[in-house]
Amino acid sequence: MPDYSQYQGPSAEWETFVEKNPLPAGNFTIPPQTIRQNTNALRIKLAQTELAAESLHDAVHWRDHCILTRDNQNILARIYTPKSNPNQVSSSETPLPVYLYFHGGGHLFGTIETEDAACSRLAAHANLIVVNVNYRHTPEFTHPTQVNDAWDALIWLSRNAALLNANPNRVIVGGISAGAGLAASVVLQHHTMCRHGKDSVPLTVLGQLLCIPWLVHPDNYQLSTQAGSSYAQNVDAPVLSKTLLRLFTDLLGAADPSDPTLNVGLVGDGGVVGLPKSAFLVAGRDLLRDEGLDYAEKLTENEVPTKVHVFPGLPHGFRRFSALASSRVWDELLVESCQWILSESQASSFDVVDTNNV
Template sequence: MDFSQYQGPVAEWEDFMRLTGFVQPPAPTITPQELRRATNSVRVSAAQKVLKETAGLENVTWRDFSILTRDFQNIIARVYKPKAHQAESTPLPVHLYFHGGGYLFGTVETEDASRARAVASYPSPGYIVVSVNYRHTPEYLWPTQFNDAWDSFEWLTAHISDIGGDPSRVIVGGISAGAGLAAAVVTKHNELAQADQLGELLPIKGQILCCPWLLHPSANPFPKTEFSSFSQNQLAPVLPWSSLKRFADLLGPTAVNDAYFNTALNQAEKIKGMPKTCFLITGQDLLRDEGLSYAEKLNENG
């Protein structure tokens, strides 16, 4: 397997890096909690700056909902809707969204700009985004994150009409770690569908996997040749190996062999019947090969 033709970098990326500077891996002495506070603070500030500069809230409303998890904790789902549709009774498509951040970073606030702008810029009548603040490491080990993601899908099933969503038009997606959660939710949903055990659960029309993290590094079966993304991108500017290793270690031991974490290893029998998938893959990324190989596998299985 050789996807090195996508390595790049392209000219646009080189220009961007010249303007913004190289993103160094975190200092090894900083604690995960300190790193999370600092990173989330920067992301929230950036989101608020973008919202202010683009008047991103003028055409969007949002409301926070509380989701009761299976272990009787509460997580937040922020629901974004196009303001122009508030008085309409026609239900809208729904995107159940999980943020990225290595299962360590991210909140609903860090996603405000990207989610609000996506809703605001979509052609009328628009769609709804349900952004889920699943729980993070190091306080919560895997599979808490997956359980929260699945519980949020069950919550959406019960409340989609309450938020004005169309039960027949639901997609699941995310970025990086969040894309891994989306892939896991779709995998479990497809397993239940194959076993005729979906019951009242919503159908899933599609999944969106952006820079997806679909394999634990310790379970990665791809050879570490000079052409592999792991060999080429050890010092990648956004996600170097030092960061990915820290994220993986914080998940705990269960993630290493968990099928819902390692969805890139899904075999043909698990894939058949899955909904259509949209991938966003980046060339200079440790996760490139697992994303492209999963895309190939989905294509091979219809």
């Protein structure tokens, strides 16, 4: 794996922020359900604050739908549509592009409500429909439940696009962290099935948007002890430490850590040829930095149109701290990434975000 240690930082913006806003130490000795409850409550509060501050309730229309999974359970999906083009309008209204979204949180954290601000913002500013899928979480549900729920959500979208006034030929699949791993798995599976003429999902995935993606099971990360690797540099990094990642992994309970759906980042060159356009947002001071950048480089080398934005010195999940100027840049890049995927452009690029000049 190439050396990406130059993106480790430090970031003057981050150092100034934590000096004024010390981060609490994580307590991972309490039951995971308690950690989840506390974390979700905080994330919901932050989302509600941003919804109010940005008047996002006025910008989008919400509707909830149930997705029937392969094991006959219902999971919730919240649909966000720009109010300038709500899906209750006449059938003559032009269908909008759609973004199938999977939240982050290590498969342990996250609810529909934790994502309300982010999904509303993207729907309003990128003028597309966002389908926010509340796949099932650990510890109650272990692998492969999450992967199966994600695929079932894609099938549901293909069958219900008309109901949502969504264009099934203009689909983006994406997510954050563990959710980005689910998105990457869905896109790779869909691509493989289409390539072999076995696809029964009648929609077109134009691209994937992978933000701080978790793409490799830690047990398969061969360079974790190599000096300069993100695993070596970020053992005790803010937000996502190695201890927390191990907790997520243990709760996921994969019987086979080499399962390809948990290791999209390790797929061979032949498997990625012909993948749709791919956009990445990567944090430099992140345990998962290297696997995201390595996968992006693999796609580029195999002529997949790829755009990468790196935030040097910023930790995993820094966007939750809305006071950071880089968080506003993150939001802008999400919109730009969606617009690029939906455009005719096939150009690839690698952009280092200079947070000190934001």
